[in-house]
Amino acid sequence: MLAVVLVVAFVIMAHLAVILWLSFTDGAPGADALRYGFANYTEVFTDSRTIDVLLNTLGFSVVSLVVALFFGVPAAWLVERTDFRGKTAIFTLMTIGLLIPGFATAMGWLFLLHPRIGLLNVWLIQTFQLSGAPFNIATVLGMGWVQGLNLAPLSFIMTAAVFRSMDPTLEEAAQMNRANLFSTLRRVTMPLAWPGIMAASIYIFTIGFAAFDVPAIIGWGNRIFTFSTFLYLLVNPQDVLPRYGVAAALSTVVMVLAALLSWWYVRMQRQSRRFAVVGGRAYRPKLVPLGGWLATAWAYFAVYFILSKLVPILLLGWASLLPFFQLPSARALSFVSLGHYFSLPWDLALRGIGNTAILMILVPTVTLLISVAFSWIVLRSKIPGRSAFDFIAFLPHAVPNVIFGIGALLLTLYVLQQALPIYGTIWILLIVFTIARISYGTRMTNSGLIQIHPELEESAQMSGARTLSSMRRILLPLLTPTLLYAWLWVALMTYRELTLAVILTSSGNITFPVVIWSLWLGGGLGQASALAMVMLFLMVPITAVYWMVARRQGLLTN
Amino acid sequence: MIKIDNLRMMYRSGTEQVVAVDDVSLEIKQGQFFTLLGPSGCGKTTTLRCVAGLETPDSGEIGVGNDVVFSSSRHINVPPFRRNIGMVFQSYAIWPHMSVFDNVAFPLLHATPRPSRKQILERVLQALSLVQLVGLEDRPAPYLSGGQQQRLALARALVGEPSVLLLDEPLSNLDAKLREEMRVELRDLVKRLNVTTLFVTHEQIEALAMSDVVAVMQKGKIVQAGTPLEIYTQPQGLFVAEFIGRTNLIRGRVSDRMPSGSAGVVPVETPIATLMCRSLSPASANGSAIVAVRPEDIRLAKPDGSDGAGNTVNGQVERLSFLGETVDCFVRVGESSLMLRLHPSMAPEAGAGISLFLPPESCLVLPDPDGQAAAGAARHGR
Numbered sequence: 001m002l003a004v005v006l007v008v009a010f011v012i013m014a015h016l017a018v019i020l021w022l023s024f025t026d027g028a029p030g031a032d033a034l035r036y037g038f039a040n041y042t043e044v045f046t047d048s049r050t051i052d053v054l055l056n057t058l059g060f061s062v063v064s065l066v067v068a069l070f071f072g073v074p075a076a077w078l079v080e081r082t083d084f085r086g087k088t089a090i091f092t093l094m095t096i097g098l099l100i101p102g103f104a105t106a107m108g109w110l111f112l113l114h115p116r117i118g119l120l121n122v123w124l125i126q127t128f129q130l131s132g133a134p135f136n137i138a139t140v141l142g143m144g145w146v147q148g149l150n151l152a153p154l155s156f157i158m159t160a161a162v163f164r165s166m167d168p169t170l171e172e173a174a175q176m177n178r179a180n181l182f183s184t185l186r187r188v189t190m191p192l193a194w195p196g197i198m199a200a201s202i203y204i205f206t207i208g209f210a211a212f213d214v215p216a217i218i219g220w221g222n223r224i225f226t227f228s229t230f231l232y233l234l235v236n237p238q239d240v241l242p243r244y245g246v247a248a249a250l251s252t253v254v255m256v257l258a259a260l261l262s263w264w265y266v267r268m269q270r271q272s273r274r275f276a277v278v279g280g281r282a283y284r285p286k287l288v289p290l291g292g293w294l295a296t297a298w299a300y301f302a303v304y305f306i307l308s309k310l311v312p313i314l315l316l317g318w319a320s321l322l323p324f325f326q327l328p329s330a331r332a333l334s335f336v337s338l339g340h341y342f343s344l345p346w347d348l349a350l351r352g353i354g355n356t357a358i359l360m361i362l363v364p365t366v367t368l369l370i371s372v373a374f375s376w377i378v379l380r381s382k383i384p385g386r387s388a389f390d391f392i393a394f395l396p397h398a399v400p401n402v403i404f405g406i407g408a409l410l411l412t413l414y415v416l417q418q419a420l421p422i423y424g425t426i427w428i429l430l431i432v433f434t435i436a437r438i439s440y441g442t443r444m445t446n447s448g449l450i451q452i453h454p455e456l457e458e459s460a461q462m463s464g465a466r467t468l469s470s471m472r473r474i475l476l477p478l479l480t481p482t483l484l485y486a487w488l489w490v491a492l493m494t495y496r497e498l499t500l501a502v503i504l505t506s507s508g509n510i511t512f513p514v515v516i517w518s519l520w521l522g523g524g525l526g527q528a529s530a531l532a533m534v535m536l537f538l539m540v541p542i543t544a545v546y547w548m549v550a551r552r553q554g555l556l557t558n
Numbered sequence: 559m560i561k562i563d564n565l566r567m568m569y570r571s572g573t574e575q576v577v578a579v580d581d582v583s584l585e586i587k588q589g590q591f592f593t594l595l596g597p598s599g600c601g602k603t604t605t606l607r608c609v610a611g612l613e614t615p616d617s618g619e620i621g622v623g624n625d626v627v628f629s630s631s632r633h634i635n636v637p638p639f640r641r642n643i644g645m646v647f648q649s650y651a652i653w654p655h656m657s658v659f660d661n662v663a664f665p666l667l668h669a670t671p672r673p674s675r676k677q678i679l680e681r682v683l684q685a686l687s688l689v690q691l692v693g694l695e696d697r698p699a700p701y702l703s704g705g706q707q708q709r710l711a712l713a714r715a716l717v718g719e720p721s722v723l724l725l726d727e728p729l730s731n732l733d734a735k736l737r738e739e740m741r742v743e744l745r746d747l748v749k750r751l752n753v754t755t756l757f758v759t760h761e762q763i764e765a766l767a768m769s770d771v772v773a774v775m776q777k778g779k780i781v782q783a784g785t786p787l788e789i790y791t792q793p794q795g796l797f798v799a800e801f802i803g804r805t806n807l808i809r810g811r812v813s814d815r816m817p818s819g820s821a822g823v824v825p826v827e828t829p830i831a832t833l834m835c836r837s838l839s840p841a842s843a844n845g846s847a848i849v850a851v852r853p854e855d856i857r858l859a860k861p862d863g864s865d866g867a868g869n870t871v872n873g874q875v876e877r878l879s880f881l882g883e884t885v886d887c888f889v890r891v892g893e894s895s896l897m898l899r900l901h902p903s904m905a906p907e908a909g910a911g912i913s914l915f916l917p918p919e920s921c922l923v924l925p926d927p928d929g930q931a932a933a934g935a936a937r938h939g940r
Contacts, residue, residue, distance in 0.1 A: 458638070458651065
């Protein structure tokens with residue numbers, strides 16, 4: 001078990017080390033000698049393009065954070081602290097909302113608000129005889145809006161957990177001491193929830209910073225780059241040679257930023273836990289009666305779900321049915337056909353679906369086996385320095401995924417080369433996808449393992465069972481519910497993973513989302529929409545299974 | 559039997575090293591019920607876990623039955639699953655995903671040589687009948703009550719016919735009434751089976767009621783070991799006197815005018831009176847000392863003065879505390895306060911003047927760890 005953990009820890013570190021190493025070099029893979037120097041860093045810090053990219057990324061993540069908090073935090077408060085009914089429904093919709101691929105909703109928003117073809121823009125121009133498009137989604141603000149809508153479920157789930165773990169008696173004590181509802185909220189609830197909301201904010205900001213799907217779909221065609229898409233451009237340019245050294249230097253700079261953000265995140269989380277109630281809650285807190293505000297609450301949720309899910313998916317479906325995109329009208333309806341669905345390059349799509357299916361089985365399985373080993377070493381063994389492994393398992397969470405993609409690319413190109421020719425195979429995807437999910441996997445297995453009393457394993461040992469046998473007979477059966485849930489989640493994340501795949505993919509290991517992306521990039525918007533609709537449709541049965549498992553675990557209710 | 563020699567174990571918490579077990583040696587004879595008693599953090603559970611093999615000591619030697627299972631000098635460390643020890647955990651550690659039968663059968667399935675199916679069935683039922691759980695074999699383990707889970711844990715610990723049984727605070731999760739019943743039942747069972755038992759508890763009542771030998775631990779060391787009666791009536795130090803039962807502690811000074819009285823009796827000058835006391839070790843004259851006297855040993859003085867002139871003090875009843883079978887009576891004597899335990903029918907009125915007799919054979923002289931003479935107020939141990 002220790003061997004597994006050591007190897008995986010080494011592989012994770014290798015991804016980051018190779019980036020650090022190559023950021024100081026100049027030269028193509030396979031070159032006889034690499035030249036060392038700081039040229040790449042000079043370029044990163046002086047080139048106006050990289051500065052623009054960093055500013056874009058900053059603006060994009062701030063906007064998406066604000067939008068995510070606007071739709072997430074009040075929603076969490078409504079569900080956890082008021083007498084709002086239909087909490088289970090909101091939890092379910094929010095969780096499923098997290099699973100819908102970001103590129104699908106981004107496509108929908110592009111069809112609505114693109115300056116030239118955007119449905120709303122065209123309609124407004126025609127109706128009011130405007131000279132130009134009133135909205136433009138292809139801006140930092142527009143991309144941030146879409147990304148924020150996609151991240152709102154995350155801010156909802158994280159802050160709901162904060163509100164739930166707060167000691168309700170503290171609020172009741174405030175009310176017994178003559179504070180009214182509003183001043184209780186302002187003086188007690190919010191200050192107590194603040195570190196938790198802050199931690200969630202840093203987390204969401206980090207994800208926005210590293211986001212690829214939305215900036216790629218909306219920004220790429222309009223040459224608006226954020227950090228992730230710019231990295232992709234550097235290693236995968238259309239007309240010049242790849243700039244691996246510059247990509248590595250930029251990655252290193254962002255790694256430092258990410259390290260700072262995670263340090264801040266961990267600090268905030270620790271502070272938030274100080275305020276949390278330890279152990280179970282003995283009774284339900286008094287819920288705030290909404291009274292006449294109930295309708296407002298429903299309207300607020302309705303607006304969110306219509307904007308974030310319904311509108312973009314409807315537009316995606318509309319676009320997939322038309323030979324070219326146009327406003328809904330009698331004439332447009334006469335064009336409606338399944339033409340795009342039939343004309344899809346089905347052999348490529350099926351290859352992608354096949355690869356994705358294989359990865360959906362292998363990635364969660366391997367991830368969870370490794371995660372159990374990590375958690376066991378960290379929480380149960382007495383190996384000196386074991387907490388270092390927990391830190392390493394946390395790295396893929398702290399460092400943006402796209403950097404691990406670049407790391408894997410550089411490793412295969414510069415280090416492994418012919419010795420282990422996994423570039424262009426499904427195995428490189430298996431390795432990187434697994435690494436990217438180890439943080440999530442170990443968080444799940446850690447919390448699962450903590451809930452299993454160590455004496456349950458010790459008593460197996462006292463009954464004559466060896467370590468491995470007690471793991472098989474005691475630990476794994478008791479962990480099964482956690483593992484099943486986490487397996488499904490990782491499988492669904494693998495299904496929609498675009499960022500890592502797009503960097504490492506070639507014709508041999510193309511995945512389902514990458515097929516959609518390449519269709520989109522090639523200008524086949526109708527076909528891309530059609531395939532995206534197929535992808536959403538195929539997701540339904542797996543999501544249903546996930547929903548049943550999550551409900552049985554009580555994760556969709558409070 | 560269990561034999562522990564010079565066991566030491568340190569914990570490293572951050573940069574600090576904490577000594578959990580400090581040079582502990584003990585010997586438990588075949589069939590003996592041996593208890594480690596002490597406050598939390600005294601090292602009793604660590605000692606037990608070292609015997610089990612769940613902790614690895616830094617040095618020392620542990621023998622279980624006829625085998626040495628751990629020896630730092632000979633580099634022996636038998637893993638827990640080969641030590642043939644039965645153990646009942648504080649949480650019971652009943653596997654919730656198994657039935658009652660599967661829980662008890664587990665040790666047999668991992669025994670070498672593995673018994674036949676028929677033998678397993680027989681022995682599981684036999685173990686369940688020992689703890690009166692027959693009929694519940696097919697029940698999922700989480701559907702048992704606390705007391706039943708405890709019995710199940712005991713059955714599982716005994717089914718493999720271990721050479722020794724370890725009990726880690728097994729009664730602490732039961733409610734008071736059930737705990738009292740299980741005390742008797744548990745002792746009867748292990749005595750009937752003649753299993754060598756090492757029991758760890760912080761409850762003095764359990765230790766006194768169940769054990770053949772009690773060892774009181776403090777800060778990783780065994781401070782006194784003996785029969786429950788010895789531990790209670792002849793505590794060798796302040797810690798044991800205070801930790802076990804309730805005790806009035808009166809600071810004083812051993813008088814330099816040694817009387818010609820019976821051997822082992824010394825006069826101690828205290829703020830309330832000069833008390834004739836029993837001394838277990840030769841007390842040095844003029845040294846400071848502490849007199850310990852149990853609340854139930856203090857009597858109301860006979861009005862006719864037939865108790866004799868000595869060891870009688872006068873005071874005033876400050877406070878009464880009615881506990882049902884007894885009344886705790888707090889009496890102010892000068893600057894000090896004494897507590898005595900009386901039958902409710904004997905209880906005086908609060909505020910009444912009262913004359914108390916402290917029998918010399920019940921007044922025990924203990925060495926004063928602080929070494930300061932006659933500081934004043936008496937203290938009540940727990």
